[in-house]
Amino acid sequence: MPYTTHEIKRIEKKWQKFWDENKTFKAVISNQKPKYYVLEMFPYPSGKIHMGHVRNYTIVDVISRFKMMQGFNVMHPMGYDAFGQPAENAAIKRKIDPGEWTYSCIAQMRDELKQMGFSYDWGRELATCDPQYYKWNQWIFIKMFERGLAYKKASAVNWCSSCETTLANEEVVNDACWRCKTPVIQKDLEQWYLKITDYSERLLNDLKVLDKWPARVIAMQENWIGKSYGVDIYFKEKETGARIDVFTTRADTIFGATYVVLAPEHPLVDKLIKGNKDEKHIRAFIEEIKSTSKSDRISGGLKKKGIFTGRFAINPVNKEAVPIWIADYVLMEYGTGAIMAVPTHDERDFLFAKEHNLPKRIVIQDPKRPDLKVEDMTEAYIDEGNLINSLQFNGLNNTKAIEEIGKWMEKTGIGKISVHWRLRDWLISRQRYWGTPIPIVYCDKCGIVPVPEKDLPVELPKNIKITGEGGSPLNHVKDFVNVKCPKCGKTARRETDTMATFFDSSWYFLRYCSAKNDKEVFNKEEAGYWMPVDQYIGGIEHAILHLLYSRFFTKFFKDLGLIKFDEPFTRLLTQGMVLKDGEVMSKSRGNTVDPDTIIEHYGSDSLRLFILFAAPPEDQLEWNDNAIDGSWRFLNRIWNLAENCYKKDAGTNLPKDMDTHDKELERMRNVTIKKVTEDLSDGLKFNTAISSVMILVNAIDKYKFSDDNSYKQAVLNDAITSAVLLLAPFTPHLCEELWQMMGKNDKTISFVSWPKFDENAIKQDLMQVVVQVNGKLRGKFDVACEITEEALKEIILKDSKIQEYLQGKTLRKLIYVPGKLINLVV
């Protein structure tokens, strides 16, 4: 029977049913085997899986199955990141309940995942919209609230007018909503924040430990956390003496500060401009800047808007009075919201000073142009040099001066060495229905009261009208909003905001360890056994948000004493996107290929094999409709070998009288085992692992169909057996079936020991030595492996062809790389 579409369907269904019924991949704590926790980033349950999912989960599945065969106790769970806006949008559009819609999508998705043959422990399946899950979101929130890590603050927030909700900084992409691309505006609202900034230092420092993460992700996180060393310098307003702190990383240029600039939102602005004859004008200017969106503020390019306050500040190092300006290029959110401007040594300051005719003074000498005058400068000098016009610091190299001046300022009390971070606290309030209710009650008497643990979960009310307009739908649900204060029992009001869904996904990997536990967030012992995740795999788009939040939560759990480790994911792989015709495959582009139709025709094994073979996992993968044929053809060849060439009764012992052909196949078999084992262990190089199995299969074919048909069945059987085992993680349905067909006694191939290789069998009798003349390839010689350098030289130098290249030239040098090559330098 050939490996036809019909047969493929039968086999794949058969084994999917087998794994399901036997709970083959159920993970149980055991001290007999080392544990291995392998995890994909769980999907949003949109219903259908797409090629990106297929790629992600296939990569994880191969690792999972490989580790099982290697004797690890593997946990490989699956769940759904099930809260969020698409369900609400669907509810509005189709007038159905978001929960109903979500659960039907989950059901469909589960079927599609099972169709791919992934080795999940379905007993740990979870959905974040399940009250048994989000109950623990609420529990975590309360623990954070108790420790001051969850707090409420009124502030200007990023607001998406289309989604009618606030967005975290991380959700603002190019000043637009990350989901719907609507431009983000600023709006004042009372919002819940998580104090992730308390963990800035740890989040930054522990990146050093993550040596098995892609350098790119580390760099992105470092960038995002943005630690900046500098000095806060205390300027004073000339008349009132009010302190104006400016933050600078360039304390070396303090003597060149010729004006001070405040952000329009700076709290001192109001006082400074009060009574100014131009007050109205200035206020109008400030309002204008505040009303411009951030992107418009930037799109003005280098042209910077500013206005003079009419006031002066005293530079503490030289008592000079410098004008105080307000300008759009100074941001309240960063540093102290005020800067000292050094036009001669900062590009932005230079342009601003030029625009508004402000004074400049050179304090770092360009060694190439020591006579340079301020009037002749066309741009700021931002490179190294020695200090001038800087009193006692004159002559000092500016890099050194940064340190020296900082120390001096701290000593004399005119400033302090400080650190500022780019990382902001995490805004988690959402004015949405389909999310975890924030477990807080507002009481006129008691204030903000957390819901007691025994009353959790605060369940989302059902049968809610969702219109997509007018803020949170929960506002309109009286039974939900009106509540008794848990403290005093008087009438109180429930919080109607829900949590950002990134909250849900920041700890789900811990929940998998105790997925059905209704007593605790997770069990200490279980998490202690399985965690941290040994291998985590997902898209690069989560390099900052999800991965940073998960690290934050993990550190928080450690502080609660629930776990003993600092980092959740030991090893991270960010898989590349799936492209079609050079563009990312996506619904909006209309260039998707539905995995279903491929499976329908070729089966999921062919799809799995193709998607791993076509590119290394980190790289982009260009979908090719034709190339999958190749994967199917290859599986067909394996099928034929196992069905027609494997003989059950041939015995397993290799014959004693092996000739060179037998030995060569046996060597190839060992080489392949070694190569596949190494490729799967370290670099996760699935594409080259598969190609090496293809090479083995080519060799088996050659051996089997050799001219004299003198093959030995035990050698052949051995090679076919190894090929099937090596392929088992990649194409599990086929290999299960073949294993059975070949009469092996195991119930499933999933736990059959990974084949071992013998270094001795890999050794060759002859080795090929490449001969170069002046680095150019001029000959190849097959010689015995144990040949001495002297004997080898003799053979080569006597060779007539090599002689030709040496004629009339003197041999200057001979480089011998043992076992590889000889380079003759003439």
Next chain:
RNA sequence: GGGCAAGUGGUGGAAUGGCAUACACGCAGGACUUAAAAUCCUGUGACUGCAAGGUCGUGAGGGUUCGACUCCCUCCUUGCCCACCA
């Protein structure tokens, strides 16, 4: 503007200081067939040559080295991330 990747046949890719293009796709030719599909075999970087062979060739240019796709410098292109961050 800053940071990080990457650039190799017609295509996906392999080789990370030592034989460039493994493996596969595609294409061409052949076998089998009444025919087609499937399968199998052969060939397939460019130029040159009847051939053996020779020359060139990993985005461009330079450098280090006996030897460079690989390391270093400069530049170009593409992708991603960050971005008035003081």
